[in-house]
Amino acid sequence: MTGRPKLQSALLGLTPFVALVLIWQVAPSVFSYPAYMLPTVSEVGRRFIELTLNGELARSVGASLLRLAAAFVVGNLIAIPLGVLLAMNARVSRIVMPVAVFLQAVAGIAWAPLAVLWFGLGNTAVTFLVVNSVFFSSFYNAISGVRSIPPVLWRAVRSLGASPWQVVRELVLPGAMVQLLLGLRTSLALGWRALVAAELIIGTNGIGFLMMDATKWYGTDTIICGIVVIGVLWLAVDRFVFAAIERNTVRRWGMVNDN
Amino acid sequence: MELSGLSSPVKIAVRGLTIDYPGAAPAERQRVLDGVDIDLHDGEFLCVVGPSGCGKSTLISAIAGFLTPEAGSISLDGKRVQGPGADRGVVFQEYALLPWRSVLDNVALGLKIRGMRREEREAKARHFLELVGLADVAAKYPHQLSGGMKQRAAVARTLTSEPEIVLMDEPFAAIDAQNRLILQEEVLRLWSTLGLTILFVTHSVDEAVFLGDRVIVMAPHPGRVASVVAVDIPRERRRWPAIGSDPDFIRLRDDVLARVRAEHGARRQ
Numbered sequence: 001m002t003g004r005p006k007l008q009s010a011l012l013g014l015t016p017f018v019a020l021v022l023i024w025q026v027a028p029s030v031f032s033y034p035a036y037m038l039p040t041v042s043e044v045g046r047r048f049i050e051l052t053l054n055g056e057l058a059r060s061v062g063a064s065l066l067r068l069a070a071a072f073v074v075g076n077l078i079a080i081p082l083g084v085l086l087a088m089n090a091r092v093s094r095i096v097m098p099v100a101v102f103l104q105a106v107a108g109i110a111w112a113p114l115a116v117l118w119f120g121l122g123n124t125a126v127t128f129l130v131v132n133s134v135f136f137s138s139f140y141n142a143i144s145g146v147r148s149i150p151p152v153l154w155r156a157v158r159s160l161g162a163s164p165w166q167v168v169r170e171l172v173l174p175g176a177m178v179q180l181l182l183g184l185r186t187s188l189a190l191g192w193r194a195l196v197a198a199e200l201i202i203g204t205n206g207i208g209f210l211m212m213d214a215t216k217w218y219g220t221d222t223i224i225c226g227i228v229v230i231g232v233l234w235l236a237v238d239r240f241v242f243a244a245i246e247r248n249t250v251r252r253w254g255m256v257n258d259n
Numbered sequence: 260m261e262l263s264g265l266s267s268p269v270k271i272a273v274r275g276l277t278i279d280y281p282g283a284a285p286a287e288r289q290r291v292l293d294g295v296d297i298d299l300h301d302g303e304f305l306c307v308v309g310p311s312g313c314g315k316s317t318l319i320s321a322i323a324g325f326l327t328p329e330a331g332s333i334s335l336d337g338k339r340v341q342g343p344g345a346d347r348g349v350v351f352q353e354y355a356l357l358p359w360r361s362v363l364d365n366v367a368l369g370l371k372i373r374g375m376r377r378e379e380r381e382a383k384a385r386h387f388l389e390l391v392g393l394a395d396v397a398a399k400y401p402h403q404l405s406g407g408m409k410q411r412a413a414v415a416r417t418l419t420s421e422p423e424i425v426l427m428d429e430p431f432a433a434i435d436a437q438n439r440l441i442l443q444e445e446v447l448r449l450w451s452t453l454g455l456t457i458l459f460v461t462h463s464v465d466e467a468v469f470l471g472d473r474v475i476v477m478a479p480h481p482g483r484v485a486s487v488v489a490v491d492i493p494r495e496r497r498r499w500p501a502i503g504s505d506p507d508f509i510r511l512r513d514d515v516l517a518r519v520r521a522e523h524g525a526r527r528q
Binding site: 170 | 320323324325342343344345347348349351353355357358359360368369371372373400401402403416420
């Protein structure tokens with residue numbers, strides 16, 4: 001039933017990409033610029049195949065994704081329980097909130113100088129920065145998600161005899177699910193960006209490092225390969241992972257509406 | 260005259276119940292209930308009516324354990340009520356079903372919380388779904404049901420936990436007129452077949468007189484009990500639409516209505 005419109009919308013979404021590639025293809029014949037500034041489509045394609053065959057791309061992407069996954073898990077394991085606890089308890093909120101707002105201002109890449117001094121260049125420093133970036137969106141979304149649960153539902157569950165832990169499991173986590181998913185999605189996007197940025201500045205491997213390293217020998221083709229890979233990977237995660245989770249949870253429960 | 264309930268022991272005793280709502284500033288503190296005394300007898304169907312601001316919903320919230328009284332006490336079977344508990348089931352005007360659980364899982368929730376095994380609790384939940392006429396929508400989610408069906412499911416959820424008393428807070432206020440009459444008859448049927456004890460808050464005088472053994476009329480600002488009317492209409496005559504032209508029903512309804520209006524007017528002076 002939805003097969004045709006789905007295909008249509010996928011094709012519509014592809015149009016800007018096709019247009020961009022076309023412009024890129026004809027650019028050299030319209031403008032004049034040195035070849036190293038913007039290689040042709042086929043040159044980038046050739047470089048992509050090269051990087052794939054010699055395993056460099058897989059190694060870099062693998063290192064980056066592994067680091068991102070670790071930082072994403074660690075960041076959310078701190079952010080979500082803390083956010084939930086804070087939303088459920090006024091005293092915890094009064095203690096934690098000021099420090100959270102203070103830290104938010106310097107979240108992410110602003111920690112790079114300290115991270116280098118503490119952990120040296122490389123993996124640990126990069127992971128530290130990414131955890132920091134991942135944290136805040138999940139933290140704030142967890143808080144507002146829990147606070148958006150209608151008071152009457154709290155009353156209903158408590159008058160069925162639920163203990164605090166049962167309230168969390170039966171009400172708080174599913175009730176805040178829309179916002180928790182939004183938080184996870186945003187935090188992964190921010191984490192991905194922070195990761196690439198951190199690898200560019202203080203990394204010793206990974207996709208960001210691969211791109212930065214390529215500047216030493218004017219490897220514009222490698223850099224563009226990197227940009228495309230970063231974007232495509234994110235598109236895939238967003239479309240297939242998060243959309244699928246949403247479909248099977250909050251959408252099925254009638255908690256979000258398509259407009 | 261038979262007044263079922265009044266000869267039986269007291270289930271809920273409300274004594275001198277006084278509740279304040281804190282305002283933004285100390286000066287805005289408001290007294291919502293002031294020295295309320297109410298007895299709810301075992302097996303009784305007790306209705307509470309009154310103009311808005313009389314604290315009738317606050318009364319339900321207090322007995323359910325959601326509010327802490329300023330003064331006075333509430334006890335169930337002689338034991339003081341402190342906080343919410345499964346011994347006092349609540350049916351809310353807004354249904355309060357969990358959107359992420361199927362109807363069956365919503366109805367079985369109280370049993371799950373109590374730690375009952377899945378097959379056992381589902382069998383019991385199905386039994387109560389049948390009682391409220393929802394057996395065929397057990398697998399649906401709340402957003403797929405009409406308002407009337409949602410409230411049936413919420414009633415089933417409350418009854419499945421087999422509470423000592425059932426508190427109903429304007430449960431049919433958001434239901435259309437036709438379905439409201441049907442639900443009133445159904446709740447009477449459940450009350451008599453299951454031997455329930457019910458405290459039912461409503462703004463509809465017709466509903467209160469149709470359902471109750473007694474009707475408590477409350478006065479506003481601050482909320483307090485104004486009078487208590489015994490409804491001595493035999494249960495077998497309580498059927499819509501026939502009861503609408505029953506002389507006893509009309510007399511009692513007009514009596515209660517006059518009392519409510521008197522309280523409403525008193526507030527405006």
